[in-house]
Every structure is written in C-alpha cells, then in structure tokens.
Amino acid sequence: MRHVKRIIPSMVAAICLSASVAAAGTLDDVKAKGFIQAGVNGDLFGFAKPDEKGVWKGLDVDTARAIAAAVFGDADKVKYTPLTAKTRFTALQSGEIDVLTRNATQTLGRDTALGLNFAQVNFYDGQGFLIPKALGVTSAKELDGASVCVLPGTTTEQNVADFFRVNKMSMNPVVIENTAELSKTFFAGRCDVMTSDASQLAGIRAVAPNPGDYVILPEIISKEPLAPAVRHGDDQWKDIVNYSVLAMIGAEELGITSKNIDEMMASTDPKIKRFLGVSPGNGKALGLDEKWAYNIIKQVGNYGEMFERNVGVNTPLMIERGLNALWTNGGLMYSPPFK
Amino acid sequence: MEKTLPTQPAELVKPPATDIGILGWLKANLFNGWFNSLLTVIVIYLIYLAAPSFIQWAFLDSSWAANSEQCKMAGAGACWSVITANIRFILFGFYPHDLQWRPLLAVVILVLLLVYSRNRSHWRKSLFYGWLVGLFVMGLLLKGGLFGLEPVESNNWGGLPLTLLLSVFGLTAAYPVGILLALGRQSKMAVIKSFCVVYIELIRGVPLISLLFMSSVVFPLFLPEGMVINKILRAQVAIILFTAAYIAEVVRGGLQGLDRGQYEAAEALGLNYFQTMRLIILPQALKIVIPPSVSILISAFKDTSLVVIIALYDLLKTTQTTLTDPKWMGYSAEAYIFVAMIYFVCCFFMSNYSRKLERELDTSR
Numbered sequence: 254m255r256h257v258k259r260i261i262p263s264m265v266a267a268i269c270l271s272a273s274v275a276a277a278g279t280l281d282d283v284k285a286k287g288f289i290q291a292g293v294n295g296d297l298f299g300f301a302k303p304d305e306k307g308v309w310k311g312l313d314v315d316t317a318r319a320i321a322a323a324v325f326g327d328a329d330k331v332k333y334t335p336l337t338a339k340t341r342f343t344a345l346q347s348g349e350i351d352v353l354t355r356n357a358t359q360t361l362g363r364d365t366a367l368g369l370n371f372a373q374v375n376f377y378d379g380q381g382f383l384i385p386k387a388l389g390v391t392s393a394k395e396l397d398g399a400s401v402c403v404l405p406g407t408t409t410e411q412n413v414a415d416f417f418r419v420n421k422m423s424m425n426p427v428v429i430e431n432t433a434e435l436s437k438t439f440f441a442g443r444c445d446v447m448t449s450d451a452s453q454l455a456g457i458r459a460v461a462p463n464p465g466d467y468v469i470l471p472e473i474i475s476k477e478p479l480a481p482a483v484r485h486g487d488d489q490w491k492d493i494v495n496y497s498v499l500a501m502i503g504a505e506e507l508g509i510t511s512k513n514i515d516e517m518m519a520s521t522d523p524k525i526k527r528f529l530g531v532s533p534g535n536g537k538a539l540g541l542d543e544k545w546a547y548n549i550i551k552q553v554g555n556y557g558e559m560f561e562r563n564v565g566v567n568t569p570l571m572i573e574r575g576l577n578a579l580w581t582n583g584g585l586m587y588s589p590p591f592k
Numbered sequence: 593m594e595k596t597l598p599t600q601p602a603e604l605v606k607p608p609a610t611d612i613g614i615l616g617w618l619k620a621n622l623f624n625g626w627f628n629s630l631l632t633v634i635v636i637y638l639i640y641l642a643a644p645s646f647i648q649w650a651f652l653d654s655s656w657a658a659n660s661e662q663c664k665m666a667g668a669g670a671c672w673s674v675i676t677a678n679i680r681f682i683l684f685g686f687y688p689h690d691l692q693w694r695p696l697l698a699v700v701i702l703v704l705l706l707v708y709s710r711n712r713s714h715w716r717k718s719l720f721y722g723w724l725v726g727l728f729v730m731g732l733l734l735k736g737g738l739f740g741l742e743p744v745e746s747n748n749w750g751g752l753p754l755t756l757l758l759s760v761f762g763l764t765a766a767y768p769v770g771i772l773l774a775l776g777r778q779s780k781m782a783v784i785k786s787f788c789v790v791y792i793e794l795i796r797g798v799p800l801i802s803l804l805f806m807s808s809v810v811f812p813l814f815l816p817e818g819m820v821i822n823k824i825l826r827a828q829v830a831i832i833l834f835t836a837a838y839i840a841e842v843v844r845g846g847l848q849g850l851d852r853g854q855y856e857a858a859e860a861l862g863l864n865y866f867q868t869m870r871l872i873i874l875p876q877a878l879k880i881v882i883p884p885s886v887s888i889l890i891s892a893f894k895d896t897s898l899v900v901i902i903a904l905y906d907l908l909k910t911t912q913t914t915l916t917d918p919k920w921m922g923y924s925a926e927a928y929i930f931v932a933m934i935y936f937v938c939c940f941f942m943s944n945y946s947r948k949l950e951r952e953l954d955t956s957r
Contacts, residue, residue, distance in 0.1 A: 307681055
C-alpha cells in the first residue's frame with residue numbers, strides 16, 4: 254500500500270504535467286470565449302457559496318470577479334464551477350477551469366509536483382482554538398489537560414497533537430466526523446476547547462446559542478496561506494491573476510475605495526495616477542486595458558472592502574483582519590509598487 | 593310457493609363482538625398468541641416514548657415562516673422555515689431566479705406523463721409520441737435558446753430537475769443496455785460473451801463513486817486540451833453504465849429461470865434467434881424479474897445522490913449547501929426530513945407500480 258500511495262501522486266503529477274504543457278495562452282482563450290471559468294468551493298460561507306437565490310457570494314468569488322473586471326472590464330463575466338477538495342486540482346489541469354479560487358493552501362508540493370502556480374495570497378488562515386469565555390483562559394498555552402473537540406482529518410488532528418506535545422501539555426481529543434455535530438458537542442460542553450481553521454471557528458462561533466460567550470484564542474498553530482492557483486507554464490495569465498489580487502491590496506494602501514475612486518481619478522499623486530491608468534503603462538505591460546485596476550476597484554472594491562463585506566466583523570463570521578491587515582497595520586498584506 | 597317463503601329473513605346470529613370490527617381486527621392481527629401480544633405491547637411502548645416528543649418538536653413547537661433569529665429565539669421546536677426560506681434554491685439550484693417557472697413546468701410535465709403511463713391501457717403509439725414531445729419540451733424548457741426562451745447552461749441546472757433527469761434517463765437507458773448485456777452473456781459467440789462477462793464483472797466490481805470519479809476527474813485528462821464534455825453528461829453515462837451491469841445480472845437470472853422447453857418449443861416452431869427472444873423468452877423472463885429489477889431501479893434512483901461528490905448540485909447537495917449558511921447551520925434535521933420525503937414519494941411510486949404490474953401480468957391465475 255505504501256508504494257501505491259507514493260506512486261499514485263507521481264502518476265497524477267505526470268499526467269498533470271503532460272496536460273499542462275500545451276496550456277499556454279489562457280488569456281486569449283478566455284477573451285475568445287468571453288468569460289472566466291473559476292473553480293470555487295461552493296459550501297464555504299464567506300468564501301464561496303450561493304445565497305438563497307443561487308447568486309455566488311464570498312471572498313474567493315470576489316477574487317474571481319476582480320480578475321474578470323481586469324480582463325473584460327465587467328466583473329460579472331465569470332462562471333463558477335463548484336469543486337470538491339479532491340477534484341479541484343485536476344479540474345485546473347484538464348483546462349475545465351481557468352483559475353482556481355477555492356481556499357487552497359499554497360504548499361511546496363502543490364506548487365511544484367502538481368504543476369500549479371499560486372498567485373498572491375487572498376487570505377492568510379491558520380488553525381486556532383475556540384473556547385468558552387467562562388473558562389478564563391487567555392492563551393492556548395494554558396490548556397494543559399483540556400479535552401479538545403477536533404474533526405478527523407490528519408493535518409488538523411496532527412497539528413494540535415504536535416502543539417500540545419511541543420508545549421509539554423496533555424490533551425484529551427474528542428473526535429467527531431462532521432462540523433455541525435462537532436459544534437453541537439462543543440456547545441453542549443462535552444469538551445473544553447475546539448480546534449479548526451480560524452476562519453471556520455469564526456463561522457462555528459456564529460451559530461452558538463450565544464456567540465458572545467465564546468472567544469478565539471490568539472495562537473495560530475499552523476500556516477494556511479490560501480491563494481488563487483493557475484496552471485504551470487502560462488506566465489502572462491499568472492501575472493494577471495497575481496496583480497488582480499495585488500491591485501486590491503494596493504488600492505487599500507493608496508486609500509482608494511469603490512466609493513471615492515472617481516474623485517481619485519483627478520488625484521495629482523503620481524502613484525495613484527499610475528495605479529488607475531491615468532498615466533498609462535501598467536495595462537499595456539499586463540496585456541490588459543489601462544483601466545484594469547480602475548475596473549477592479551470600481552466594481553469589486555479594495556481588499557479591505559472585500560474582506561469586510563464577506564468575512565469581516567459585521568458578517569456572521571466576525572473575523573478580525575489579523576494577518577490579513579495591511580503591513581502598515583501589522584498584517585501581511587503588502588503590494589509591490591505599481592510602475 | 594310464494595306463501596311458503598318467509599317474507600322476513602330469519603334473525604341472524606351475530607358473531608361474538610370480539611371477532612368483528614376493530615376488536616376483531618386487533619385480536620386477529622396484534623394479539624394472536626402471547627408472543628405477538630408481547631411484541632405489540634413493546635412496540636406500543638416504544639411509540640409512546642418517541643411519538644409525543646416528536647410531535648411536540650415537529651408540529652406544536654415548530655415555526656414555519658420565521659427567519660433564523662426568530663427560530664433561535666423560539667428554541668426547542670423544529671424550524672421548518674429553513675425549507676420555506678430556501679425552497680427555491682433547494683429545488684432548482686443555480687437556475688436563474690426569475691426563470692424558475694421553466695424547470696417547475698418541466699417537472700410537472702414529467703410527473704403527468706409518468707402518472708398517465710401508469711395505466712397499461714394507455715400504452716399506445718400516441719403515448720410514445722407523447723413522450724417524445726414531452727421530453728423535447730422538457731429539454732427545451734431547461735435549456736432554452738429557442739422560441740424566445742433565454743438559454744440556460746446545463747451547468748446551472750440543479751436540484752430536483754437534475755435528480756429526476758439523472759434518474760429517469762439513467763434508468764430508461766440502462767434497462768435496454770442491461771438486457772442486451774444479459775443476452776450477450778448467454779451468447780454462444782465467444783467474443784461477445786467474453787466482452788459482456790468482462791464488462792459486467794468489471795463494473796460490478798467497483799463502487800459507483802469510483803466510476804463517477806473516473807468520469808469527472810480522470811476522463812477529462814485524456815481529452816485534448818480545451819475539449820470539455822458536459823459534466824452532467826459524464827455523470828449520466830457513468831450512472832447508465834453502472835446500472836446496466838446490475839440489470840444485466842438480474843435479467844440473466846430470469847433467462848435461466850425459464851424452462852428449457854420454452855427455447856426448444858420456439859426452435860421447433862422455426863423461429864430464429866431474435867423472434868425467439870422477442871416473442872417467447874424475454875416477455876416471460878422480464879416478467880419473472882420485475883421485483884428484483886425494481887429494487888435495482890430504486891437503489892439506482894437513490895444512488896444518483898452520489899453525484900454530490902463530483903460537485904453536481906442535485907437535490908441533496910443543494911440542501912447541504914443551504915445548511916452551510918451560518919444562519920441555517922443548526923437545522924439539518926428539518927432539511928433532511930424534507931428531502932427524505934421527496935425521495936420516499938418517488939421510491940414508493942416505483943415499488944407501488946411494480947406491484948401493480950406484477951398483479952396485472954400474473955397469468956398463473
């Protein structure tokens with residue numbers, strides 16, 4: 254079995270690589286068909302999920318919309334393919350989708366052997382802890398002897414076991430198969446603490462009988478940089494995806510929002526003039542219209558707007574900016590100069 | 593003569609009160625013997641334990657038209673509004689919101705055709721044409737693009753129409769394929785026989801999930817770059833291939849169950865192979881295998897929900913998606929009960945119909 258397990262990924266990788274060789278010119282394909290086919294999650298509230306009317310909403314959806322705004326000047330020219338965790342990478346390799354915006358963690362293995370290229374991260378996630386306020390714990394390092402509610406799934410389970418071992422603490426895992434059942438168990442008080450990706454913990458806290466009674470501890474014990482992915486071997490398309498995300502971050506740095514953008518067009522700041530295409534150059538370099546960044550910000554918004562709309566503190570998820578704040582505010586979001 | 597006959601009937605002696613009416617029925621069915629009486633008492637006790645709290649939850653304490661906050665405030669009862677608030681997404685998935693009368697009409701046409709076809713005296717040529725027209729209209733309604741109907745891509749089909757589409761087409765296509773495979777397996781021609789045996793054993797040896805995965809994940813890699821075959825079609829073919837293998841084995845059982853004399857009699861009449869099969873063997877064999885075929889059809893119908901794993905939004909998947917919304921996350925029981933009822937109605941229709949067919953075709957009386 255072990256050999257088989259090793260052979261299969263390399264076979265898949267080989268198939269994928271051979272499939273990706275011919276995949277140049279995604280931009281031309283996309284322009285020819287008139288829309289972008291984006292692979293999304295479909296079941297993750299705040300990231301990609303249809304609402305009651307079947308309209309797609311979420312951070313990953315908005316990322317795809319930003320790319321469409323850059324390419325077509327119209328954020329609605331996106332079609333969504335819901336994908337499971339198992340089908341997502343093959344869908345990209347087979348050319349079924351043009352870009353994968355499906356909360357996929359960037360890892361070395363996926364970036365190389367699977368034949369993918371990851372663009373700018375659109376959400377920094379990580380595994381965290383949710384506890385009842387009544388417990389009076391302020392740091393995960395005070396959790397010695399705690400019973401921990403955890404979903405089965407090797408990385409989550411393993412990360413928390415590693416964390417407790419490294420900090421020389423003991424734990425008592427309570428493993429339950431599905432999120433809804435797990436959270437019911439946690440709210441019923443069968444375990445002291447619950448662990449999962451921080452963005453999911455926020456969603457779980459939102460369905461608590463009384464969400465204010467629970468807090469997410471500051472410690473994040475694993476790194477999950479979630480980024481859009483494209484096929485290997487098409488650098489122009491990767492640049493477009495990459496700079497579509499970066500433009501939203503750059504706009505926030507420059508103080509440009511979807512509301513004030515038309516006033517900003519009259520700005521005398523050379524950085525803003527270049528960014529919005531008033532002084533041309535960036536669009537031509539990317540192979541896009543000079544107003545590409547304008548269209549993104551006008552139609553989708555800057556990163557901060559997108560974040561607050563989908564997952565921010567005023568949504569049911571109530572996620573703080575944290576790592577996803579601008580670098581000037583202590584986060585990791587940083588864009589290169591647009592020139 | 594007339595005078596000797598009594599004008600009033602003699603007074604009837606009624607059977608004892610415990611042998612007729614409700615009491616008699618109870619005695620005959622529930623309390624005949626100490627063992628059955630014991631079972632009855634135990635079952636009544638179990639119902640007594642479960643029913644009141646269920647009724648309390650499902651009806652007395654439930655809310656029907658509340659939003660999720662009101663449901664949360666109301667507390668213990670069932671929150672049926674998870675269904676009423678999301679009914680259109682659950683039933684029709686991504687189909688454009690203001691065009692959803694189209695899939696609704698398509699489903700209604702399908703149900704009417706099915707109900708009308710239930711009666712065998714309606715099975716005439718006109719019904720066959722009726723089905724052709726009906727299927728064309730359904731396809732037109734779903735897909736659009738003609739007669740001023742706005743085109744809707746099949747990627748946006750979902751919910752109940754998708755479930756029914758996959759099942760109805762899957763089952764009707766699988767049945768003839770299965771019969772051909774069964775005949776092939778009995779064939780004296782070595783190539784055909786071995787092909788059928790390999791096919792049947794191969795398909796029956798793998799789970800449906802792996803076929804669906806192959807069709808949705810591996811198959812596209814073999815296609816030339818940029819050539820994409822419709823996802824629904826790929827799943828549909830996988831379902832047909834899978835069901836056909838099972839049907840084939842059931843039909844083979846029927847073929848082997850027939851008396852050798854039937855084959856010999858047909859040969860003696862000078863019928864060729866196709867006439868033998870069509871006129872003598874298959875009508876009898878298929879009649880024998882109605883019950884097992886229907887149980888395969890029923891399980892195939894329920895298996896269509898497995899397309900969830902390749903992210904097709906059938907009825908079950910749209911329901912699950914609704915439940916991932918933080919607003920409705922806690923109300924899975926209500927939503928699943930609703931979906932279970934839809935599945936039950938369809939399966940009950942099938943099994944009920946098979947019993948009717950069996951009765952009608954029973955020539956042994």
